[in-house]
Amino acid sequence: MIQANYGARQWGLLLVSSVIAGVGGASTASAQVGAGLHKDEAAPETTVVVGEDKQGLTKAYTIEFGDEKDWVRLASGEWLRGNIERMRDGSMEFNSDEIKLITYDWKKVLELHSPKANTFNFTDGTDLVGPAMINEELVVVQTVDGIVTRPRAELQAIIEHVRRERNYWSTVLRAGLTANAGNTENLTFNAYWQLVREDSLTRAALTYDGTFGTAARAEVANRHLAGGDVDIFVHPIIYVKALTGQLLYDKFQNVRLRATPAAGVGFHLITTYVVNWDLEFAPAGYQYLSLLDPAPTVQDPQSDGYMMFRMFADIDFTNDIQLLLEWRTNLVYTTIRNTNHVGNLDFSLRVTTILYFDTSFLYLRTEEPFPRSDGTIPKKNDYQVVVGISLRIG
Numbered sequence: 001m002i003q004a005n006y007g008a009r010q011w012g013l014l015l016v017s018s019v020i021a022g023v024g025g026a027s028t029a030s031a032q033v034g035a036g037l038h039k040d041e042a043a044p045e046t047t048v049v050v051g052e053d054k055q056g057l058t059k060a061y062t063i064e065f066g067d068e069k070d071w072v073r074l075a076s077g078e079w080l081r082g083n084i085e086r087m088r089d090g091s092m093e094f095n096s097d098e099i100k101l102i103t104y105d106w107k108k109v110l111e112l113h114s115p116k117a118n119t120f121n122f123t124d125g126t127d128l129v130g131p132a133m134i135n136e137e138l139v140v141v142q143t144v145d146g147i148v149t150r151p152r153a154e155l156q157a158i159i160e161h162v163r164r165e166r167n168y169w170s171t172v173l174r175a176g177l178t179a180n181a182g183n184t185e186n187l188t189f190n191a192y193w194q195l196v197r198e199d200s201l202t203r204a205a206l207t208y209d210g211t212f213g214t215a216a217r218a219e220v221a222n223r224h225l226a227g228g229d230v231d232i233f234v235h236p237i238i239y240v241k242a243l244t245g246q247l248l249y250d251k252f253q254n255v256r257l258r259a260t261p262a263a264g265v266g267f268h269l270i271t272t273y274v275v276n277w278d279l280e281f282a283p284a285g286y287q288y289l290s291l292l293d294p295a296p297t298v299q300d301p302q303s304d305g306y307m308m309f310r311m312f313a314d315i316d317f318t319n320d321i322q323l324l325l326e327w328r329t330n331l332v333y334t335t336i337r338n339t340n341h342v343g344n345l346d347f348s349l350r351v352t353t354i355l356y357f358d359t360s361f362l363y364l365r366t367e368e369p370f371p372r373s374d375g376t377i378p379k380k381n382d383y384q385v386v387v388g389i390s391l392r393i394g
Contacts, residue, residue, distance in 0.1 A: 090271030176388015188213025337368035
């Protein structure tokens with residue numbers, strides 16, 4: 001049952017009153033948000049009857065529009081006023097004048113009142129566009145065709161409806177000194193770059209990690225590792241890896257090119273305010289390997305099939321301290337000795353809104369490296385530690 005009284009169509013803050021009407025009378029528990037703020041007296045008012053509680057009493061919400069900001073009520077009872085940037089993967093990004101951009105566990109958001117026309121994406125692939133009120137049970141959206149209610153459990157993502165294309169993009173640029181042990185032992189320069197485009201349904205990412213170094217005017221480090229991923233979100237827990245892969249050039253590992261394209265599936269195993277943990281699997285990938293200086297007895301180039309296993313964890317100790325963990329294994333089942341592993345650990349401390357202090361650890365392993373033409377064999381393991389500063393935009 002939906003009752004609506006529309007005045008001038010002016011969207012603003014959703015001032016919500018919880019109205020409980022029972023048999024033989026009515027009692028009203030008023031919890032209006034934003035008392036004392038300017039409110040347009042001619043703004044539309046909508047009462048949405050959402051069902052009955054355990055005592056058989058009618059539960060309804062009266063929605064009035066009069067302010068321009070979003071309001072969020074947390075599990076602590078605190079109200080926040082600002083702008084919701086997006087919600088997905090169990091996390092909501094919220095921006096306010098007082099606390100700037102911050103991320104909250106979506107489970108700890110009890111209510112959201114948004115006067116702006118956002119896009120609400122659901123698990124069945126459908127979208128609703130319009131101002132909305134969300135409580136612990138329902139999503140109530142004022143669409144152009146009228147009010148539509150959906151269970152909150154089916155809500156998969158929220159994204160700003162009138163965003164510019166540039167708002168979907170973000171980038172990270174890091175530079176720092178590197179300490180290497182393994183095939184090379186020296187101090188070198190490291191540069192890292194990441195470019196991401198992300199909306200409510202897809203995420204595409206490109207990364208580059210380059211290491212350069214000299215000692216006694218001799219080149220001692222020359223490694224370039226690039227990666228790419230295209231993810232399609234089809235479910236709150238499951239997403240499709242439409243494309244994933246890496247490109248590696250490593251002069252001291254004797255690798256001219258190692259390319260590993262694949263496709264698979266990913267799973268959000270843990271999604272909380274503190275920890276996000278994903279697992280990914282690609283059952284049928286292709287690996288191309290070309291060596292710089294192979295021994296005469298070594299076949300070059302080589303083409304193999306492989307399976308990819310990847311783990312990724314994002315741990316936010318506070319709003320300013322973050323730890324990223326990644327492990328990727330390419331199990332080359334046609335030539336087991338070509339199996340390789342890449343591990344990453346990145347610890348970051350936010351200094352300003354866009355400037356971060358970073359400490360990064362990179363581990364690369366090839367199960368059985370091929371000998372060079374002079375008979376020497378590269379070591380299996382390479383280690384890299386980088387201490388630097390990163391710039392994050394978007």
